[in-house]
Amino acid sequence: MTYQETTIQKIVGQRGYRKNIKGDNFSLYISNYPCNAKYLKSRIGNPQLTLAELCCSIGVTLEYLAQGFKKVIGVDLDKNILEMCKTNLEESGFIAKTELICGDVFNDNLLKSIEADIVIYDIPFWYSHYQENRGDLVSKNPPLKKLIRKIEDYITLDIIVFSPPEWDYNYFKEQLGIIEFEQVFIEGKHNRNQIYLGDLIRKVGMTEIHLKK
Ligand SMILES: C[S@@+](CC[C@H](N)C(=O)[O-])C[C@H]1O[C@@H](n2cnc3c(N)ncnc32)[C@H](O)[C@@H]1O
Known part of the structure:
Protein backbone atom coordinates (compact mmCIF):
# COMPACT_ATOMS: atom_id res chain seq x y z
CA MET A 1 0.00 0.00 0.00
CA THR A 2 1.35 3.46 -0.90
CA TYR A 3 1.03 6.51 1.29
CA GLN A 4 -1.68 7.95 -1.02
CA GLU A 5 -3.86 4.89 -0.42
CA THR A 6 -3.78 5.11 3.32
CA THR A 7 -4.91 7.56 5.99
CA ILE A 8 -3.27 8.96 9.10
CA GLN A 9 -5.65 6.99 11.34
CA LYS A 10 -4.79 3.75 9.53
CA ILE A 11 -1.02 4.30 9.76
CA VAL A 12 -1.24 5.30 13.42
CA GLY A 13 -3.29 2.20 14.20
CA GLN A 14 -1.26 -0.22 12.10
CA ARG A 15 2.14 0.90 13.34
CA GLY A 16 1.18 1.56 16.94
CA TYR A 17 2.08 5.26 17.01
CA ARG A 18 0.97 7.41 19.92
CA LYS A 19 -2.65 8.47 19.23
CA ASN A 20 -2.01 12.21 19.06
CA ILE A 21 1.20 12.06 17.04
CA LYS A 22 1.55 15.00 14.60
CA GLY A 23 2.42 14.31 11.00
CA ASP A 24 1.00 14.31 7.51
CA ASN A 25 0.37 10.85 6.12
CA PHE A 26 3.53 10.86 4.01
CA SER A 27 5.78 11.71 6.97
CA LEU A 28 4.09 9.06 9.06
CA TYR A 29 4.31 6.56 6.23
CA ALA A 37 12.75 2.86 17.84
CA LYS A 38 12.24 1.07 21.17
CA TYR A 39 14.61 -1.68 20.11
CA LEU A 40 17.26 0.91 19.21
CA LYS A 41 16.82 2.59 22.56
CA SER A 42 17.45 -0.73 24.28
CA ARG A 43 20.46 -1.45 22.08
CA ILE A 44 22.28 1.90 22.12
CA GLY A 45 20.62 4.03 24.82
CA ASN A 46 22.91 5.60 27.41
CA PRO A 47 21.69 8.35 29.76
CA GLN A 48 25.15 9.95 29.77
CA LEU A 49 25.34 10.47 26.03
CA THR A 50 23.94 12.78 23.35
CA LEU A 51 22.43 11.38 20.17
CA ALA A 52 21.84 13.33 16.95
CA GLU A 53 19.52 12.21 14.17
CA LEU A 54 20.16 13.65 10.71
CA CYS A 55 16.91 13.81 8.69
CA CYS A 56 14.73 13.36 11.77
CA SER A 57 11.41 14.29 10.11
CA ILE A 58 8.50 14.42 12.60
CA GLY A 59 10.66 12.85 15.29
CA VAL A 60 9.24 9.36 15.72
CA THR A 61 12.68 7.87 16.34
CA LEU A 62 13.82 10.86 18.42
CA GLU A 63 10.79 10.61 20.70
CA TYR A 64 11.74 7.11 21.79
CA LEU A 65 15.48 7.66 21.86
CA ALA A 66 15.05 10.77 24.00
CA GLN A 67 13.94 8.39 26.75
CA GLY A 68 17.33 6.68 26.68
CA PHE A 69 19.75 9.60 26.22
CA LYS A 70 20.89 12.68 28.14
CA LYS A 71 20.09 14.84 25.13
CA VAL A 72 18.87 14.39 21.55
CA ILE A 73 19.44 16.62 18.52
CA GLY A 74 17.23 16.47 15.43
CA VAL A 75 18.15 17.96 12.06
CA ASP A 76 15.76 18.38 9.15
CA LEU A 77 15.63 20.56 6.08
CA ASP A 78 11.89 21.14 6.17
CA LYS A 79 10.68 23.90 8.52
CA ASN A 80 7.08 22.67 8.65
CA ILE A 81 8.12 19.10 9.36
CA LEU A 82 10.41 20.32 12.13
CA GLU A 83 7.50 22.25 13.70
CA MET A 84 5.57 18.97 13.91
CA CYS A 85 8.65 17.33 15.36
CA LYS A 86 8.78 20.04 18.03
CA THR A 87 5.12 19.46 18.92
CA ASN A 88 5.72 15.70 19.10
CA LEU A 89 8.66 16.11 21.44
CA GLU A 90 6.64 18.56 23.55
CA GLU A 91 3.65 16.24 23.75
CA SER A 92 5.78 13.25 24.65
CA GLY A 93 7.46 15.26 27.40
CA PHE A 94 11.03 15.33 26.06
CA ILE A 95 11.37 18.79 24.56
CA ALA A 96 13.57 20.00 27.45
CA LYS A 97 16.32 17.60 26.38
CA THR A 98 15.84 18.14 22.65
CA GLU A 99 17.59 20.54 20.29
CA LEU A 100 16.10 20.93 16.81
CA ILE A 101 18.09 22.36 13.92
CA CYS A 102 16.56 23.35 10.60
CA GLY A 103 19.23 22.79 7.97
CA ASP A 104 20.80 20.70 5.24
CA VAL A 105 22.84 17.73 6.41
CA PHE A 106 25.16 18.22 3.44
CA ASN A 107 26.23 21.59 4.82
CA ASP A 108 29.69 21.24 6.41
CA ASN A 109 29.20 24.10 8.86
CA LEU A 110 26.03 22.54 10.14
CA LEU A 111 27.76 19.20 10.68
CA LYS A 112 30.67 20.91 12.44
CA SER A 113 28.26 22.64 14.85
CA ILE A 114 26.80 19.34 16.11
CA GLU A 115 28.19 17.88 19.33
CA ALA A 116 27.01 14.31 19.75
CA ASP A 117 28.32 10.91 20.82
CA ILE A 118 26.17 8.93 18.39
CA VAL A 119 24.74 10.00 15.04
CA ILE A 120 21.86 8.37 13.20
CA TYR A 121 21.69 9.24 9.52
CA ASP A 122 18.36 8.39 7.94
CA ILE A 123 19.12 8.44 4.22
CA PRO A 124 16.56 10.79 2.64
CA PHE A 125 15.96 8.41 -0.21
CA TRP A 126 12.61 9.95 -1.01
CA TYR A 127 14.50 12.96 -2.34
CA SER A 128 11.62 15.29 -2.87
CA HIS A 129 9.58 15.03 0.27
CA TYR A 130 6.23 14.68 -1.42
CA GLN A 131 7.21 12.46 -4.31
CA GLU A 132 7.10 8.78 -3.83
CA ASN A 133 9.45 7.61 -6.50
CA ARG A 134 11.52 4.65 -5.57
CA GLY A 135 13.41 4.32 -8.86
CA ASP A 136 17.17 4.12 -8.69
CA LEU A 137 17.65 4.99 -5.05
CA VAL A 138 21.44 4.90 -5.08
CA SER A 139 22.05 7.37 -7.88
CA LYS A 140 19.47 9.80 -6.50
CA ASN A 141 21.30 10.34 -3.24
CA PRO A 142 24.50 12.26 -2.63
CA PRO A 143 27.52 10.01 -2.08
CA LEU A 144 27.02 8.15 1.15
CA LYS A 145 30.71 7.53 1.78
CA LYS A 146 31.52 11.23 1.59
CA LEU A 147 28.87 12.22 4.09
CA ILE A 148 29.74 9.42 6.52
CA ARG A 149 33.44 10.38 6.43
CA LYS A 150 32.43 13.97 7.26
CA ILE A 151 30.30 12.81 10.18
CA GLU A 152 33.30 10.79 11.39
CA ASP A 153 35.67 13.75 11.00
CA TYR A 154 33.41 16.40 12.53
CA ILE A 155 31.21 14.56 15.04
CA THR A 156 31.75 10.90 15.96
CA LEU A 157 32.78 7.46 14.69
CA ASP A 158 29.71 5.89 16.26
CA ILE A 159 27.12 6.09 13.53
CA ILE A 160 23.97 4.25 12.47
CA VAL A 161 22.67 4.56 8.92
CA PHE A 162 19.03 3.72 8.25
CA SER A 163 18.48 2.37 4.78
CA PRO A 164 15.50 1.14 2.82
CA PRO A 165 15.35 -2.65 2.48
CA GLU A 166 16.32 -2.47 -1.22
CA TRP A 167 19.92 -1.40 -0.48
CA ASP A 168 22.06 -4.45 0.04
CA TYR A 169 24.98 -5.42 2.22
CA ASN A 170 27.57 -5.29 -0.57
CA TYR A 171 26.77 -1.67 -1.40
CA PHE A 172 27.34 -0.55 2.18
CA LYS A 173 30.42 -2.75 2.63
CA GLU A 174 31.96 -1.24 -0.50
CA GLN A 175 31.18 2.29 0.63
CA LEU A 176 31.91 2.07 4.35
CA GLY A 177 34.27 -0.87 5.03
CA ILE A 178 33.80 -2.65 8.36
CA ILE A 179 30.12 -2.64 9.23
CA GLU A 180 27.37 -4.51 10.98
CA PHE A 181 24.48 -4.69 8.54
CA GLU A 182 21.35 -5.42 10.54
CA GLN A 183 18.25 -6.40 8.61
CA VAL A 184 15.16 -5.35 10.53
CA PHE A 185 12.09 -7.56 10.13
CA ILE A 186 8.79 -6.37 11.54
CA GLU A 187 6.07 -9.03 11.82
CA GLY A 188 8.18 -11.12 9.41
CA LYS A 189 8.49 -8.38 6.74
CA HIS A 190 11.85 -6.85 5.82
CA ASN A 191 11.30 -3.23 6.86
CA ARG A 192 14.75 -1.58 6.70
CA ASN A 193 18.46 -2.07 7.27
CA GLN A 194 20.46 -0.51 10.08
CA ILE A 195 24.17 -0.14 9.43
CA TYR A 196 26.28 0.22 12.55
CA LEU A 197 29.76 1.76 12.52
CA GLY A 198 32.50 2.28 15.09
CA ASP A 199 31.96 0.97 18.60
CA LEU A 200 28.28 0.37 17.85
CA ILE A 201 29.22 -2.76 15.88
CA ARG A 202 28.42 -5.92 17.84
CA LYS A 203 29.23 -8.41 15.09
CA VAL A 204 30.87 -7.59 11.76
CA GLY A 205 28.77 -8.68 8.78
CA MET A 206 25.09 -9.36 8.37
CA THR A 207 22.80 -9.71 11.35
CA GLU A 208 19.01 -9.73 11.71
CA ILE A 209 16.50 -8.60 14.25
CA HIS A 210 12.87 -9.75 14.30
CA LEU A 211 10.40 -7.41 15.96
CA LYS A 212 6.69 -7.47 16.70
CA LYS A 213 4.57 -4.33 16.44
C1 LIG B 1 14.70 10.26 5.92
S1 LIG B 1 13.06 10.51 6.37
C2 LIG B 1 12.94 10.69 8.07
C3 LIG B 1 12.32 9.57 8.95
C4 LIG B 1 12.71 9.70 10.43
N1 LIG B 1 14.16 9.77 10.54
C5 LIG B 1 12.23 8.56 11.32
O1 LIG B 1 13.05 7.76 11.79
O2 LIG B 1 11.04 8.44 11.57
C6 LIG B 1 12.73 12.03 5.53
C7 LIG B 1 13.21 13.38 6.08
O3 LIG B 1 14.47 13.75 5.54
C8 LIG B 1 14.48 15.17 5.38
N2 LIG B 1 15.58 15.56 4.49
C9 LIG B 1 15.72 15.27 3.17
N3 LIG B 1 16.88 15.77 2.68
C10 LIG B 1 17.49 16.40 3.73
C11 LIG B 1 18.71 17.13 3.88
N4 LIG B 1 19.54 17.27 2.84
N5 LIG B 1 19.03 17.66 5.08
C12 LIG B 1 18.18 17.51 6.12
N6 LIG B 1 17.01 16.83 6.06
C13 LIG B 1 16.66 16.29 4.89
C14 LIG B 1 13.10 15.47 4.82
O4 LIG B 1 12.73 16.83 5.03
C15 LIG B 1 12.23 14.48 5.60
O5 LIG B 1 11.61 15.09 6.72
Missing part, protein backbone atom coordinates in the same frame (compact mmCIF):
# COMPACT_ATOMS: atom_id res chain seq x y z
CA ILE A 30 8.08 6.93 5.89
CA SER A 31 8.73 7.17 9.63
CA ASN A 32 10.25 4.51 11.80
CA TYR A 33 8.03 1.99 13.56
CA PRO A 34 7.83 2.56 17.33
CA CYS A 35 8.87 -1.07 17.96
CA ASN A 36 12.14 -0.46 16.09
